[in-house]
Amino acid sequence: MIFRDGLFQGSVIAITGAGTGIGRTTAIALASLGADVSLAGRHIGTLQETACKVEKLGRKALVVPTNIRNPEEVNHFAEATYQHYGKVDVLINNAGGQFIQNSLNLSPNGWKAVVDLNLNGTFYCCQAFGRMMCQQGHGNIINMSAVVFETGSPGMAHSAAARAAVVNLTKTLALELAPSGVRVNCISPGPIASEGFIHELPSSQYDETIQRIPLGRMGTLDEAASVIVFLASEASSFMNGEVVIVDGGTRLRGAMSFLTD
Ligand SMILES: CCCCCCCCCCC/C=C/C(=O)SCCNC(=O)CCNC(=O)[C@H](O)C(C)(C)COP(=O)(O)OP(=O)(O)OC[C@H]1O[C@@H](n2cnc3c(N)ncnc32)[C@H](O)[C@@H]1OP(=O)(O)O
Ligand SMILES: NC(=O)C1=CN([C@@H]2O[C@H](COP(=O)(O)OP(=O)(O)OC[C@H]3O[C@@H](n4cnc5c(N)ncnc54)[C@H](OP(=O)(O)O)[C@@H]3O)[C@@H](O)[C@H]2O)C=CC1
Numbered sequence: 001m002i003f004r005d006g007l008f009q010g011s012v013i014a015i016t017g018a019g020t021g022i023g024r025t026t027a028i029a030l031a032s033l034g035a036d037v038s039l040a041g042r043h044i045g046t047l048q049e050t051a052c053k054v055e056k057l058g059r060k061a062l063v064v065p066t067n068i069r070n071p072e073e074v075n076h077f078a079e080a081t082y083q084h085y086g087k088v089d090v091l092i093n094n095a096g097g098q099f100i101q102n103s104l105n106l107s108p109n110g111w112k113a114v115v116d117l118n119l120n121g122t123f124y125c126c127q128a129f130g131r132m133m134c135q136q137g138h139g140n141i142i143n144m145s146a147v148v149f150e151t152g153s154p155g156m157a158h159s160a161a162a163r164a165a166v167v168n169l170t171k172t173l174a175l176e177l178a179p180s181g182v183r184v185n186c187i188s189p190g191p192i193a194s195e196g197f198i199h200e201l202p203s204s205q206y207d208e209t210i211q212r213i214p215l216g217r218m219g220t221l222d223e224a225a226s227v228i229v230f231l232a233s234e235a236s237s238f239m240n241g242e243v244v245i246v247d248g249g250t251r252l253r254g255a256m257s258f259l260t261d
Pocket of ligand 1: 096097098099100101107108109110111113114117146147148189190191192194196197200205208209212250256257258
């Protein structure tokens with residue numbers, strides 16, 4: 001680990017989508033640096049696996065099964081975290097995802113599911129934790145966008161629109177919450193070799209994806225997590241309302257199509 005031991009000693013960090021992929025790797029990295037964590041996601045089994053790894057590192061882990069598409073469940077996640085730890089220093093809005101579908105075939109419910117997850121769920125978490133952070137007088141929120149936020153992305157209309165909105169939400173919240181000592185930034189990764197991404201990417205597009213990446217390979221889970229750890233740390237204390245792109249230069253090649261036919 002590139003960061004100093006004990007960097008997050010005494011910190012409490014809430015993470016959504018913490019049972020798999022980037023969220024799990026980030027939770028474990030933060031715990032290895034001293035943080036206690038609160039873990040959310042829909043599936044309790046994978047959250048408990050992450051919690052086990054955190055506890056083996058000598059840190060505390062609270063598991064709060066949460067569907068972030070439901071604002072009541074999000075409020076419960078925030079309240080349970082505060083009741084358990086008495087504060088939250090950092091919120092990492094990592095949960096997200098989508099399916100590939102061309103726009104004309106997207107059902108209203110399919111569009112809504114992806115926008116609810118990536119935009120509305122992120123907003124509910126920012127609001128619930130942001131209120132508590134403003135009351136305690138400090139806080140740090142890290143949102144998850146995706147490199148598709150600034151290009152057209154055939155097959156990803158729902159997600160790309162939501163990810164662009166998350167970038168704008170980040171900037172507005174950065175302005176609204178700064179006077180209360182809360183900063184808000186955003187990470188925009190892709191492609192990162194998580195189980196979720198490899199599973200969702202059509203196998204026929206694997207080679208093309210690699211060819212599109214100037215660095216010639218996908219990013220690792222550690223490479224995404226380490227940027228989140230940086231944003232969570234005081235090393236980024238004067239960053240507010242920023243989008244950090246972690247894509248090996250992929251966006252420089254322009255719009256990305258996920259459609260196979
Ligand atoms: C080659 C060019 C590319 C190179 C460059 C690459 C650049 C990288 C950019 C990376 C961008 C982002 C990457 C990632 O996000 S990686 C993480 C991947 N993980 C996931 O996406 C998670 C898996 N997905 C899901 O869980 C789901 O898709 C979803 C997020 C929507 C949640 O689904 P859920 O099951 O909860 O949804 P519902 O049951 O409520 O259903 C709601 C409606 O949505 C429709 N639906 C759901 N899944 C699909 C599907 N796979 N295909 C079609 N439709 C789907 C569902 O049918 C419901 O609609 P209806 O009621 O109308 O049927
Ligand atoms: N890998 C990549 O290249 C990129 C990833 N991203 C984003 O990074 C984040 C992490 O993705 P990654 O680790 O790759 O993929 P994963 O599919 O492994 O992670 C997605 C996580 O989100 C959680 N999640 C999904 N829906 C909900 C929900 N309704 N409520 C709460 N949690 C939910 C899942 O847990 P559960 O199913 O238990 O709820 C899962 O842990 C996502 O937002 C993804 O879209 C962005 C750009 C590129």
